[in-house]
Amino acid sequence: MTTLTHPLPARFDLIVVGSGPNGTIVANEVYRRRTDVSILVVETGPEISANAGEHLIESPDKEARQAYERLMRLAKQIEYVQGSAADRQLTETLWSKEEVGIVPAAYLGNDMREFPGAAMAWNIGGMGVHWTAACPRPFGPEIPPAGDGDWDADLRTAQRLLRVDQTVFAANPFAHPVLDALRSALPAASADRSAQPMPIAGVPGPTGKVRRTGPRDIFPELFSDDDRARLVTGALCTTILHHDGVATGVVLRDVQSGQEVEIAAGAVVVAADALRTPQLLWASGIRPDALGVRLNEHASIDGGVVVDPVRIGATGMRIPEHPLDEPFIGAYWSPSNGADQPTQGQLMEQKSAETGHTIGMGWYVSTEIRPENRLEFSEHATDAVGLPRITARFSYSDRDLERIEFARGIQRAAANAVGDFDQEAAVLLPAGASLHYTGTVRMGAAEDGTSVCDLRGAVWGFDNLFVAGNGVIPTALTCNATLTSASLSVRTARSVLA
Numbered sequence: 001m002t003t004l005t006h007p008l009p010a011r012f013d014l015i016v017v018g019s020g021p022n023g024t025i026v027a028n029e030v031y032r033r034r035t036d037v038s039i040l041v042v043e044t045g046p047e048i049s050a051n052a053g054e055h056l057i058e059s060p061d062k063e064a065r066q067a068y069e070r071l072m073r074l075a076k077q078i079e080y081v082q083g084s085a086a087d088r089q090l091t092e093t094l095w096s097k098e099e100v101g102i103v104p105a106a107y108l109g110n111d112m113r114e115f116p117g118a119a120m121a122w123n124i125g126g127m128g129v130h131w132t133a134a135c136p137r138p139f140g141p142e143i144p145p146a147g148d149g150d151w152d153a154d155l156r157t158a159q160r161l162l163r164v165d166q167t168v169f170a171a172n173p174f175a176h177p178v179l180d181a182l183r184s185a186l187p188a189a190s191a192d193r194s195a196q197p198m199p200i201a202g203v204p205g206p207t208g209k210v211r212r213t214g215p216r217d218i219f220p221e222l223f224s225d226d227d228r229a230r231l232v233t234g235a236l237c238t239t240i241l242h243h244d245g246v247a248t249g250v251v252l253r254d255v256q257s258g259q260e261v262e263i264a265a266g267a268v269v270v271a272a273d274a275l276r277t278p279q280l281l282w283a284s285g286i287r288p289d290a291l292g293v294r295l296n297e298h299a300s301i302d303g304g305v306v307v308d309p310v311r312i313g314a315t316g317m318r319i320p321e322h323p324l325d326e327p328f329i330g331a332y333w334s335p336s337n338g339a340d341q342p343t344q345g346q347l348m349e350q351k352s353a354e355t356g357h358t359i360g361m362g363w364y365v366s367t368e369i370r371p372e373n374r375l376e377f378s379e380h381a382t383d384a385v386g387l388p389r390i391t392a393r394f395s396y397s398d399r400d401l402e403r404i405e406f407a408r409g410i411q412r413a414a415a416n417a418v419g420d421f422d423q424e425a426a427v428l429l430p431a432g433a434s435l436h437y438t439g440t441v442r443m444g445a446a447e448d449g450t451s452v453c454d455l456r457g458a459v460w461g462f463d464n465l466f467v468a469g470n471g472v473i474p475t476a477l478t479c480n481a482t483l484t485s486a487s488l489s490v491r492t493a494r495s496v497l498a
């Protein structure tokens, strides 16, 4: 790991912008397949824990672990973001580039009034050091179109890299009765689509805590002294240099000193999240018609239920304790079922003195892909770091609102099977709150103005400029986005090598 205060080689074969899960997957896949390729990963944020790039739950710093657990116990991504900002006494007007961690996107000076839940990571490892790590698979119409390869094989590779496991909470005796109750309430056509343990990116630690996968687990060599793969931090990529449809390098700015350097590249991959990837392309004068257009996000309905042991046939069963630093004691998945049921449940189980034995009833509902929902980039105004100011345009269509009502019925049926459900407390979260935004640099089979890149992730008109991350997903997801984007990053790495 280095900063721009130390001299870097003038050229790398591959430069990846962003050290989150998607940037590190592309870099790792290239690194493993070719020993003669030099790789630079560029990250604007600083270290957030002692072992850079590891998930906060693994941090040797007790305070960081405890802060993660406390915020995660709120069991809502938006509360994690807002709680984290409040802890640091950040406000929309007080954010400065010295601040590390998760930040509401508006705090960087963007106009997020129509997408107020949106957030950005400003740290090594991106959101991948903060995430809950739920990794359900996309299904049916959610699966992106096939590229050169085999969707299932790329999905399996992504699951391996993220260490996706469905057994991490298997010791919880409530798993069987809870899942039985959910399956009776929501019958599914196949076992594959009926209620089941939530796949989680992580492995069980010795104390039962889930050691969640962070970018350091995906690509350990990137965080060691390795000549073939370098990580430069505190370096904001401000421009992708290009000429006649060929990316030639990047301009990097040292966040502290403001000093800029140009580094040449054989290929560039931008994996800077679904908001900042299109922003960087725009800033670099790469402006396909579809850039930022068709911003999509599943609607999130919150809710929770106190488990009734009588109702689920678990009378007398002992509720397990939380392992040290682990915010959950169980996690369940109620999958979507295609167009018939475009909604999934992510059900997180907890125990606390204040609220008792509870299961969070979070439901995600896919929404229509519409060009009205979009990011716009200013020609003149800039954000807090000097890149084009982003305005998000987002609303729900009548069909979205119907689906949300439908999902409420599914949520009610599931919750009432487990305990007494307080429907009034089940609120639709603000747009952006899922942190799973897609479509802003979407892939497509043809250069017809509705996509930014081809099915390999190559930006139209370029052979050596690629985009990766949730923004490339062209479908409307019900599921959490990371496993889907990670599978596409595996595909994109192959294209980079080709």
Ligand SMILES: Cc1cc2nc3c(=O)[nH]c(=O)nc-3n(C[C@H](O)[C@H](O)[C@H](O)COP(=O)(O)OP(=O)(O)OC[C@H]3O[C@@H](n4cnc5c(N)ncnc54)[C@H](O)[C@@H]3O)c2cc1C
Residues within 6 Å of the ligand: 017, 018, 019, 020, 021, 022, 023, 024, 042, 043, 044, 045, 077, 080, 081, 102, 121, 122, 123, 124, 125, 126, 127, 128, 130, 131, 132, 133, 134, 135, 235, 236, 237, 238, 271, 272, 273, 274, 276, 277, 280, 435, 436, 468, 469, 470, 480, 481, 482, 483, 485
């Ligand atoms: C609290 C929380 C819970 C979550 N839970 C889940 C979950 O259960 N399941 C799930 O699927 N997803 C979840 N997510 C979302 C998940 O973390 C993201 O989908 C994932 O991290 C996206 O990976 P990425 O690499 O594309 O982007 P990111 O992880 O956002 O990384 C992008 C990186 O690019 C850097 N960057 C941006 N612009 C520049 C630039 N110009 N120059 C240099 N660097 C730049 C950023 O600093 C950042 O580090 C959660 C997120 C949070 C915060």
